[in-house]
Amino acid sequence: MNDPEENRSERDSLGEVIVPRKALYGAQTQRAIQNFQLSDLRFPRQFIRALGIIKGAAATVNDELGLLPAGAKDAIVEAAGAIANGDFDDHFPIDIFQTGSGTSTNMNANEVIANLASKIRGEEVHPNDHVNRSQSSNDVIPTAVHLSASLSITENLLPSLAHLHGVILSRAAELDDVVTTGRTHLMDAMPVSLGQIMGGWGHQIAQRRQRIESSLHQLSQLAQGGTAVGTGINAPPEFGAAMAGKLTAETGISFAPSDNYFASLSSPDAVVDVSGQLKGLAVVLTKISNDLRWMNSGPNAGLGEISLTALQPGSSIMPGKVNPVIPEAVAMACAQVIGNDVTITLGGQSGNFQLNVMLPVIAYNLLQSIDLLANSCSSLADKAISDFTVNRKRIAGILERNPILITALNAKIGYEKGSELAKLAFREGRSIKEVVLEHTDFTAEDLDRLLDPMALTKGGIPE
Numbered sequence: 001m002n003d004p005e006e007n008r009s010e011r012d013s014l015g016e017v018i019v020p021r022k023a024l025y026g027a028q029t030q031r032a033i034q035n036f037q038l039s040d041l042r043f044p045r046q047f048i049r050a051l052g053i054i055k056g057a058a059a060t061v062n063d064e065l066g067l068l069p070a071g072a073k074d075a076i077v078e079a080a081g082a083i084a085n086g087d088f089d090d091h092f093p094i095d096i097f098q099t100g101s102g103t104s105t106n107m108n109a110n111e112v113i114a115n116l117a118s119k120i121r122g123e124e125v126h127p128n129d130h131v132n133r134s135q136s137s138n139d140v141i142p143t144a145v146h147l148s149a150s151l152s153i154t155e156n157l158l159p160s161l162a163h164l165h166g167v168i169l170s171r172a173a174e175l176d177d178v179v180t181t182g183r184t185h186l187m188d189a190m191p192v193s194l195g196q197i198m199g200g201w202g203h204q205i206a207q208r209r210q211r212i213e214s215s216l217h218q219l220s221q222l223a224q225g226g227t228a229v230g231t232g233i234n235a236p237p238e239f240g241a242a243m244a245g246k247l248t249a250e251t252g253i254s255f256a257p258s259d260n261y262f263a264s265l266s267s268p269d270a271v272v273d274v275s276g277q278l279k280g281l282a283v284v285l286t287k288i289s290n291d292l293r294w295m296n297s298g299p300n301a302g303l304g305e306i307s308l309t310a311l312q313p314g315s316s317i318m319p320g321k322v323n324p325v326i327p328e329a330v331a332m333a334c335a336q337v338i339g340n341d342v343t344i345t346l347g348g349q350s351g352n353f354q355l356n357v358m359l360p361v362i363a364y365n366l367l368q369s370i371d372l373l374a375n376s377c378s379s380l381a382d383k384a385i386s387d388f389t390v391n392r393k394r395i396a397g398i399l400e401r402n403p404i405l406i407t408a409l410n411a412k413i414g415y416e417k418g419s420e421l422a423k424l425a426f427r428e429g430r431s432i433k434e435v436v437l438e439h440t441d442f443t444a445e446d447l448d449r450l451l452d453p454m455a456l457t458k459g460g461i462p463e
């Protein structure tokens with residue numbers, strides 16, 4: 001029943017709709033709320049921000065082209081700015097799982113901005129005729145995907161990656177004098193320094209950062225100006241280029257109109273590629289997290305080479321237990337990102353003729369991946385890598401008993417003799433130095449030189 005104190009009546013092309021009186025949106029948004037009730041997932045802040053920026057830029061361009069009535073531009077720009085700033089996020093209630101073009105969310109933005117702008121102007125501002133002028137949901141939503149992702153990567157992910165890289169390299173330099181047992185197949189191998197291990201991590205992060213930066217430029221080409229099917233119907237020919245210029249000025253990120261609107265509307269190839277680079281970063285962060293967990297394992301039955309800072313009790317039943325919670329959390333976040341990439345891949349192949357019809361879920365998963373990875377980088381840097389302590393005595397003791405050190409003598413005693421002595425040392429629980437001294441003509445001084453762990457991390461043939 002329509003209670004006039006609680007509700008109001010709105011109309012669209014399908015007829016009358018009852019809308020909550022306090023809602024800033026109108027009939028089309030209300031229909032979407034009623035139609036799409038599949039989840040509690042909503043577009044994130046970054047996407048609503050992008051919509052606000054786009055609508056404000058469109059109003060400015062339309063006004064410059066003489067396509068808006070007097071006073072409409074200023075009112076729309078002010079209202080769109082409030083949307084971009086996050087002042088009215090609670091008026092964007094539509095489920096991610098909606099019409100595949102994102103039309104419902106585009107109209108949600110048009111209706112909210114029109115409502116606010118009408119109050120500012122003192123005259124009606126129409127959601128379609130004014131706010132959505134020279135636009136279609138079919139070019140607004142893919143443009144919003146590119147814009148929101150570009151902003152999130154530039155403002156959040158890349159700085160977090162740079163911070164993680166810096167922390168890793170700082171600790172690598174600090175710990176380059178600590179020689180530990182290398183491991184291949186999780187089995188003892190030749191020595192490496194902690195600096196070398198962490199330097200490997202740092203190189204992986206640097207490579208991933210470069211690859212994400214190189215893929216970022218693909219997001220700079222915008223669908224805006226293609227309107228409904230890529231032909232640019234109902235938009236002035238110069239609209240796309242003007243929009244790219246306004247968005248560049250607004251954000252400081254260089255944008256340009258798409259080289260081919262038909263491709264941009266039907267196939268989000270750039271987003272699929274960027275998601276693949278995010279997946280690659282998730283793989284790297286998982287590797288680093290797992291290394292930290294293994295190195296921290298113990299304190300007695302595991303490797304126990306490092307001790308991560310204790311952040312919380314690790315068990316509800318075992319007193320004194322502390323777990324590597326940050327690497328675990330990061331590994332789970334990375335698993336989510338890898339899963340998100342699968343969803344984006346499936347979404348990317350769902351371009352039917354002139355339009356992709358999985359844009360909302362593509363946008364949601366892409367932005368979630370960026371946020372998860374940015375937060376994961378910061379957490380690893382600040383709560384795991386920056387302050388772990390090194391158990392030098394334990395590392396040295398394990399290294400001294402490592403029978404694989406015999407590898408350094410291959411050139412002098414041969415592989416077969418070395419294998420025999422390594423097995424003997426392991427079987428009798430003695431150091432390799434002790435066994436080699438007993439069964440060869442090497443002196444203690446020779447072995448101190450040839451089996452020096454730090455020297456062995458430098459490579460080459462021991463002399």
